[in-house]
Amino acid sequence: MFKFHQVKHIFEILDKMRCLRKRFTVSFLGVLVIFLLFMNLYIEDSYVLEGDKQLVRETSIHQLNPERYVHTFKYLSNFSGTINVTYRYLAVMPFQRKRFLTIGLSSVRRKKGNYLLETIKSIFEQSSYEELKEISVVVHLADFNSSWREVMVQDITQKFAHHIIAGRLMVIHAPEEYYPLNGLKRNYNDPEDRVRFRSKQNVDYAFLLNFCANISDYYVMLEDDVRCSKNFLTAIKKVITSLQGTYWVTLEFSKLGYIGKLYHSHDLPRLAHFLLMFYQEMPCDWLLTHFRGLLAQKNVIRFKPSLFQHMGYYSSYKGTENKLKDDDFEEELIDLPDNPPASLYTNMSVFENYDASKAYSSVDGYFWGKPPSTGDVFVVVFENPVIIKKIKVSTGTEDRQNDILHHGALDVGGYIRYFKQNRQCITYIRLGEFKNGNFEVSDVNQKIPFDVHCMRIHVTKTQKEWLIIRSISIWTS
Numbered sequence: 001m002f003k004f005h006q007v008k009h010i011f012e013i014l015d016k017m018r019c020l021r022k023r024f025t026v027s028f029l030g031v032l033v034i035f036l037l038f039m040n041l042y043i044e045d046s047y048v049l050e051g052d053k054q055l056v057r058e059t060s061i062h063q064l065n066p067e068r069y070v071h072t073f074k075y076l077s078n079f080s081g082t083i084n085v086t087y088r089y090l091a092v093m094p095f096q097r098k099r100f101l102t103i104g105l106s107s108v109r110r111k112k113g114n115y116l117l118e119t120i121k122s123i124f125e126q127s128s129y130e131e132l133k134e135i136s137v138v139v140h141l142a143d144f145n146s147s148w149r150e151v152m153v154q155d156i157t158q159k160f161a162h163h164i165i166a167g168r169l170m171v172i173h174a175p176e177e178y179y180p181l182n183g184l185k186r187n188y189n190d191p192e193d194r195v196r197f198r199s200k201q202n203v204d205y206a207f208l209l210n211f212c213a214n215i216s217d218y219y220v221m222l223e224d225d226v227r228c229s230k231n232f233l234t235a236i237k238k239v240i241t242s243l244q245g246t247y248w249v250t251l252e253f254s255k256l257g258y259i260g261k262l263y264h265s266h267d268l269p270r271l272a273h274f275l276l277m278f279y280q281e282m283p284c285d286w287l288l289t290h291f292r293g294l295l296a297q298k299n300v301i302r303f304k305p306s307l308f309q310h311m312g313y314y315s316s317y318k319g320t321e322n323k324l325k326d327d328d329f330e331e332e333l334i335d336l337p338d339n340p341p342a343s344l345y346t347n348m349s350v351f352e353n354y355d356a357s358k359a360y361s362s363v364d365g366y367f368w369g370k371p372p373s374t375g376d377v378f379v380v381v382f383e384n385p386v387i388i389k390k391i392k393v394s395t396g397t398e399d400r401q402n403d404i405l406h407h408g409a410l411d412v413g414g415y416i417r418y419f420k421q422n423r424q425c426i427t428y429i430r431l432g433e434f435k436n437g438n439f440e441v442s443d444v445n446q447k448i449p450f451d452v453h454c455m456r457i458h459v460t461k462t463q464k465e466w467l468i469i470r471s472i473s474i475w476t477s
Contacts, residue, residue, distance in 0.1 A: 081269060082210050082213055082269055082272075083206070083207070083210045083269075083272055083273065083276070085174055085178050085207060085210065086175070087172045087173065087174055087207075087211060088172065088173040088174075088175065089170070089171075089172055090141060090149065090153045090171040090172060090173055091153055091156055091157050091164050091169070091170065091171035092164070092170050092171070092172075093164055093165055093166070093167045093170075094167065096167050098214075098215065098216060098217070099133075099134050099135060099136050099215065099216040099217075100134040100135070100216055100217055100218065100233070100237070101134060101135050101136075101216050101217070101218050101219070101220060101233060101236065102135070102137070102138060102212045102215045102216040102218070102219045102220070102265070103123055103135060103136070103137045103138070103219075103220050103222055104138050104140070104205075104208050104209065104212050104219060104220070104221055104222065105119065105120070105137070105138070105139045105140065105208075105222050105223070105224050106139075106140040106142050106201075106204040106205055106208050106224065107139060107140070107141055107142065107143075107152070107224035108141075108142050108143040108204070109143045109145055109148045115224060115225035115226075115311060116139070116152065116156075116224045116225075117155060117156070117159060118225075118227075118311070119222065119223075119224050119225060119226050119227075119311075120137065120139070120156070120159075120169070121159070121160075122226070122227045122228045123135075123137055123222075123228055124137075124160070124163060124168075126228040126229060126230050126231065126232060127231070127232070127233060128231060128234075131231065131233040131234065132163075132166075132168060134233060135168065135216075135233060136167070136168055136169075136170070136215050136216060137163070137168060137169045137170070138170050138171075138172065138208065138211060138212050138215070139156070139169070139170070139171045139172070140172055140173065140174065140204060140207065140208040140211070141153070141171060141172070141173050142173070142174065142200075142204040142207075142208075144176045149173060152171075153171055156169075156171055172208075172211060174204075174207040178203075178207070179200060179203050180203070180279070181196060181199060181200055181203075184196060184199050184280045185280050185281070187280075187281060187282065195280070198282075198283045198284070199279050199280045201283075201284055202275045202276070202278075202279035202280075202283075202284050202287065203275070203276065203279050205221070205258075205275055205284055206271075206272045206273075206275040206279065207272070209268045209269075209271050209272040209275070210268070210269065210272040212265070212268060213265060213266075213268040213269050213272070214265065215265070216265055217264070217265055218236075218240070218262060218263065218264060218265060219262070219263050219264075219265050219268055220236070220253070220260060220261065220262045220263075221258050221259070221260070221261045221262075221263075222259055222260065222308060223257065223258065223259050223310070225311055226259055226308050226309065226310060226311060227308070227309045227311045227331070228307065228308055228309075229305075229306075229307040229308070229329070229330060229331055229332070229333050230331060230332050230333060231333060232253075232307040232308070232333075234336070235253075235303070235307055235333055235336055236253065236262065236307070238336055238337070238338060238339065239251060239253075239303050239361075239363065241338075241339070241340070241341060242339040242341070242360065242361050243301075243361060243363070244341040244383075245341065245343075246357065246361075247296070247297070248297055248301055249263070249264075249267065249291070249292045249295045249296075249297040250263060250288065250291075250292045250297060250301070251301050251302075251303065251363065252300060252301065252302040252303065253302075253303050253306060253307040253308055254306045254307065254308045254309070254310075254329070255302060255306065256310050256324055257285050257310075257324075258284055258285050258288060259308050259310060260306065260307055260308040261288060267295070270291075270295075271288075271291055274287065274291050274294075275287055278290075299353070300364075301361075301363045301364075301365075302363055302364040303363050303364065304328050304363075304364050305328050305329060305330035305333065306328040306329040306330070307329075307333075308329070309325065309329040309331070310324050310325060335475070337392070337473035337474055337475055338474060338475055338476045339360060339361075339472075339473065339474050340382055340383070340384070340386050340474065340476055341382070341383040341384075342360065342380045342381055342382045342383060343380075343381045343383070343423070344356040344357050344359070344360055344378075344379065344380050345379055345381075345422075346367075346369065346376070346377065346378040346379065347376055347377060348369035348370070348372050348376050348378065348459075348467065349369055349370040350367070350368070350369055350370075351368045351369060351370060351466070352368075354366065354367055354368030354369075354468075355367065356378065359378075359469040359470065359471060359472050360380060360472045366397065366468050366469060366470045366471070367467075367468065367469040368403070368466065368467070368468050369466065369467045369469075370466055370467075371462070371463055371464050371465060371466055371467070372405075372459040372462070372463060372467050373459065373462045374459060374460065374461055374462050375458075375459065376458075376459040377456050377457065377458055377459070378456070378457040378469060379424075379454060379455070379456045379457075380454065380456070380472065380474075381416075381423050381424070381425070381453065381454050382452065382453055382454065382455075385414075385451035385452060385453050386451060386452050386474075386476050387445050387451055387452070387476060387477045388412070388444040388445060388452050388455075388474060388475070388476055388477075389442065389443065389444060389445055389475045389476060389477050390440075390441065390442045390443075390444065390473075390474070390475040391410065391431070391439070391440070391444060391455065391472075391473070391474055391475075392438075392439070392440045392471075392472075392473040393410065393434070393438065393439040393440075393457065393469065393471070393472050393473070394437070394438050394469075394470045394471045395434070395437040395438065395467065395468055395469050395470060396437050396468050396470065397468055397470055400466075400468055402465050403465055403466045403467060403468040404436070404437025404438075404465070404467070404468070405434050405437055405457070405459065405463075405467055405469070406434075406437070406461070406463045406465065407434070407459065407460045407461035407463065408433070408434040408439075408457055408458060408459050408460055409430055409431075409432065409433050409434065409457075409458045409460055410430070410431050410432060410433075410434070410439050410441070410455070410456070410457055410458070411428035411429060411430050411431065411455070411456045411458055412428065412429055412431060412444070412448060412452045412454065412455050412456070413425025413426070413427060413428045413429075413452070413453055413454035413455075413456065414427070414429075414448070414450035414451065414452060414453055414454075415427055415450075415453065416453045416454070423453075424454070425453050425454035425456075428456060429448055431444065431447065431448075433460075445477055455472075455474070457469070
């Protein structure tokens with residue numbers, strides 16, 4: 001049975017939501033744009049209109065007990081459920097189906113500059129029509145100033161009405177009463193306003209992650225002042241495919257802060273709870289590093305070139321200058337390899353943790369072995385036979401230019417047999433020799449009469465130098 005103060009609390013929340021709706025107005029032009037786009041979508045993109053047509057989702061009936069907050073979250077392994085918080089839906093069409101990738105943005109009012117609209121624009125403009133079908137964008141307007149939120153919602157709905165109607169864009173807000181921001185710790189000699197800013201930011205992201213937990217298979221975290229590479233979704237898909245069979249918690253597509261951090265969606269509830277548990281201890285990017293380590297991913301897995309670039313000039317904290325740029329960013333990604341799923345092995349002596357898989361992955365890293373001898377091999381065995389158009393292998397690095405394959409050849413095999421539970425090709429055809437440590441061949445499918453099961457790098461002469469295989473790139477038809 002409800003107590004009187006509980007009932008009163010519920011009615012206060014409902015009254016706040018009712019007042020917010022009364023205060024929020026959209027210009028006649030904005031309504032007209034949405035109406036016309038909706039009718040256009042009905043004619044041309046009928047897939048959007050399948051199922052429920054309601055404009056606003058039902059708000060969650062679950063609420064967070066303000067007195068409990070996060071101090072009851074004791075064990076990370078138990079953080080599998082969502083956090084009980086009621087969201088306000090500011091611009092919504094229900095997502096019709098689970099998608100491949102959710103892009104999460106959290107935004108607050110800045111003293112100088114506002115980059116949120118440009119960030120959303122970049123996400124959509126840099127995606128093809130087919131890619132747009134596989135992404136959803138969730139914007140958490142996390143500022144407590146309702147007037148600012150109303151202006152931002154009006155701007156977003158007028159500029160991106162088509163994407164809202166198509167179910168690709170949702171704007172939400174987590175109310176202030178759910179934020180535990182009183183009596184914060186003063187860590188690292190930070191001033192009080194800095195501590196409040198970074199603590200609130202952790203909670204902002206926690207509530208955003210919590211909301212996005214079941215929308216898609218994967219989730220990428222962005223800031224609200226970011227520019228995207230062309231076809232970034234396709235690049236992300238290729239990286240995930242190349243890492244099949246590899247355990248990972250976080251993939252990084254930018255080296256800056258919390259830009260471009262990719263997660264499995266099933267890890268989002270745990271990450272949300274983790275941020276809430278330590279929200280006042282340290283900045284978010286530090287916590288993300290600890291989370292990765294606690295789930296047993298020791299090393300950073302970062303993709304190059306970076307897919308996301310910081311474009312803001314003024315920070316969201318006090319409007320201070322922030323000129324950070326990712327020098328590995330490329331806006332136009334040219335001819336990314338496919339690298340189909342495969343197993344890799346070598347009989348060369350591997351140095352430390354520079355194992356064979358790092359040469360084949362699209363992420364930052366390479367294979368490094370001790371001086372190879374005549375007859376040593378580095379073999380790629382594909383999970384399924386593939387039709388290959390092009391192969392490119394690079395050895396050595398800029399700072400170790402002599403650690404190349406001085407004498408070697410590249411072969412492909414088409415017939416598999418099992419030897420002691422390992423799959424191996426029994427016959428190979430030679431495609432060519434390495435020159436100055438590199439190998440590249442095109443039109444492979446026109447040179448060989450079979451689908452390829454294996455690819456082999458074969459050392460043809462002993463060398464005294466160590467060997468770095470920097471990258472193996474394969475393009476399929």
